[in-house]
Amino acid sequence: MxxxxxxxxxxxxxxxxxxxxxxxxxxxxxxxxxxxxxGNELSDIWGxxxxxxxxxIFGSLGATYIYNVTNxxxxxxxxxxxxxxxSIWRDYKVYGDYAYGVCDGANCGxxxxxxxxxxxxxxxxLIRAHNIFIDxxxxxxxxxxxxxxxxxxxxxxxxYDISNPGSPNLVKTFNPGKYTxxxxxxxxxxxxxxxYSNLGIYTYNPVTHNVTTVGTSSGSSGYNHSSWxxxxxxxxxxxxxxxxxxxxxxxxxxxxxxxxxNMADAFKDPLLGPTYTNNRxxxxxxxxxxxxxxxxxxxxxxxxxxxxxxxxxVAYFDTYYQNTSYSSYYGVxxxxxxxxxxxxxxADIDNGFYTLTIDDYKGYSEVGGDIFLKxxxxxxxxxxxxxxxxxxxxxxGSLTTSSAGAPSSSDHMLMESHMELGNDYGIIFTDxxxxxxxxxxxxxxxxxLDPVLLPTGAxxxxxxxxxxxxxKNAGIILSDSGNCFKFFTDISGNHRTPSHPCIPD
Numbered sequence: 001m002x003x004x005x006x007x008x009x010x011x012x013x014x015x016x017x018x019x020x021x022x023x024x025x026x027x028x029x030x031x032x033x034x035x036x037x038x039g040n041e042l043s044d045i046w047g048x049x050x051x052x053x054x055x056x057i058f059g060s061l062g063a064t065y066i067y068n069v070t071n072x073x074x075x076x077x078x079x080x081x082x083x084x085x086x087s088i089w090r091d092y093k094v095y096g097d098y099a100y101g102v103c104d105g106a107n108c109g110x111x112x113x114x115x116x117x118x119x120x121x122x123x124x125x126l127i128r129a130h131n132i133f134i135d136x137x138x139x140x141x142x143x144x145x146x147x148x149x150x151x152x153x154x155x156x157x158x159x160y161d162i163s164n165p166g167s168p169n170l171v172k173t174f175n176p177g178k179y180t181x182x183x184x185x186x187x188x189x190x191x192x193x194x195x196y197s198n199l200g201i202y203t204y205n206p207v208t209h210n211v212t213t214v215g216t217s218s219g220s221s222g223y224n225h226s227s228w229x230x231x232x233x234x235x236x237x238x239x240x241x242x243x244x245x246x247x248x249x250x251x252x253x254x255x256x257x258x259x260x261x262n263m264a265d266a267f268k269d270p271l272l273g274p275t276y277t278n279n280r281x282x283x284x285x286x287x288x289x290x291x292x293x294x295x296x297x298x299x300x301x302x303x304x305x306x307x308x309x310x311x312x313x314v315a316y317f318d319t320y321y322q323n324t325s326y327s328s329y330y331g332v333x334x335x336x337x338x339x340x341x342x343x344x345x346x347a348d349i350d351n352g353f354y355t356l357t358i359d360d361y362k363g364y365s366e367v368g369g370d371i372f373l374k375x376x377x378x379x380x381x382x383x384x385x386x387x388x389x390x391x392x393x394x395x396x397g398s399l400t401t402s403s404a405g406a407p408s409s410s411d412h413m414l415m416e417s418h419m420e421l422g423n424d425y426g427i428i429f430t431d432x433x434x435x436x437x438x439x440x441x442x443x444x445x446x447x448x449l450d451p452v453l454l455p456t457g458a459x460x461x462x463x464x465x466x467x468x469x470x471x472k473n474a475g476i477i478l479s480d481s482g483n484c485f486k487f488f489t490d491i492s493g494n495h496r497t498p499s500h501p502c503i504p505d
Contacts, residue, residue: 022316023316025314026344031355032353034349039061045092046334046336047069049339052070054069054070055078056355057092058092060090062085064081065353066081067353086106087104089105091104095136098162100112105128125170126148126158127149128147129147130144131143131226133184142157144157145180156173174202176202176211180192180194181223182226182283190202193226195223197224198218199259222241223242225240227251228286230305234252234254235308237305244326247267249265271323272324276325282333285338286305292337294335297318299318300356301316302316307384307473330350331349332346332347332349344356367420370460371426372428373466374463377430379391389404391404391466393429393432395432396431397438412465424479424480428455438451442478445482445483474488485500486499
């Protein structure tokens with residue numbers, strides 16, 4: 001019997017990895033089956049970082065779990081918070097050293113978990129909520145789909161001051177006149193998913209505590225389940241959960257009073273297509289240039305959104321390997337794509353807790369110096385989302401864009417990634433007409449193109465030909481202290497340098 005027990009322990013981890021998964025550019029690091037957790041079903045998941053250690057926080061039908069995932073391939077249990085409630089709808093967010101949890105379908109209250117002491121208290125003014133969101137720069141938490149003491153309405157949005165994170169202070173209760181299923185907040189602007197009442201945009205004044213309606217969308221016919229904003233574009237990626245088969249939508253929010261969408265921009269890539277095409281999106285998240293979508297039956301799907309209106313799927317991992325058609329609600333509920341290591345946290349309702357990585361995760365090559373294009377008229381050649389090459393070079397003192405062919409033997413440095421130059425470094429062009437040189441770089445938070453003399457100490461000197469980045473949507477990250485920009489060409493053939501999240505060390 002003892003030998004049999006040892007044999008089972010030896011075989012079990014291998015069995016978890018023996019399962020064949022449909023995947024692209026992603027690697028399974030670990031899986032803990034749903035049967036290991038109270039109630040055998042998982043819901044939402046979030047992450048936390050402390051002193052270089054990385055953690056996952058997620059819910060099952062009857063408990064909350066905290067795992068150390070610093071070793072992405074070997075998560076270890078830190079704490080299990082059991083409660084007396086049964087709910088598949090659990091949601092979590094983190095601020096400082098506190099995690100907050102809510103339930104729908106059960107009166108869990110607002111659960112406040114001290115991640116230092118691993119203790120939990122409950123605020124029962126909030127009886128239940130469907131989702132919460134934390135506006136970290138402003139230390140505020142928003143709860144939606146709520147029940148609160150003294151009212152039967154579920155329309156109220158609750159706003160908490162969490163500057164004292166162990167004791168959230170309710171500062172505003174706002175009723176927009178319709179149910180809010182999920183919410184995204186940035187700079188005191190609320191992007192509310194109102195289900196069949198579409199998208200609502202509101203602003204919150206932290207001084208007067210007034211909430212003002214900014215705009216609403218006409219929306220499509222689906223159920224606006226959740227959305228996430230692009231970090232440096234006026235674009236919102238929106239998932240319509242019902243009816244099954246809805247695509248992902250891209251909303252233009254440059255005019256928040258009148259957010260707009262175009263069916264031609266909607267997208268989806270069902271793994272069972274073309275036989276079955278009615279896959280169901282659940283929760284989108286954006287980190288840098290990548291959109292991560294919890295896609296129920298189709299697992300986790302990852303898109304490059306460098307060109308925000310032309311997402312390109314670059315990776316996926318189908319955790320719900322049993323799927324043979326699309327029906328009901330099975331597979332991935334949530335994902336957390338923000339851990340510095342690149343370890344991706346995934347909660348599959350039926351198959352358990354997964355840790356994954358994207359192959360060549362960061363996709364950045366570090367140069368640590370200037371790029372010097374020595375030949376007159378030489379340039380940087382980018383590949384846009386359509387696969388077309390576009391060359392940016394210096395001509396008569398200005399940057400010029402033109403079409404380009406595939407690289408030849410005289411060209412250099414075909415890269416399959418983005419490039420990061422490091423603080424104060426840039427690209428030195430030699431003018432096609434005058435032969436003079438100018439450097440494109442970041443100075444005091446702004447992109448500048450300044451004349452330079454003969455460069456010295458350039459880290460990467462291209463003596464002949466152009467410099468190609470052969471990956472679609474790849475760009476060059478320019479930065480000074482705390483300010484980063486991405487230099488690339490879009491699908492319209494224009495060179496652009498929008499602000500960009502700085503790359504973690």
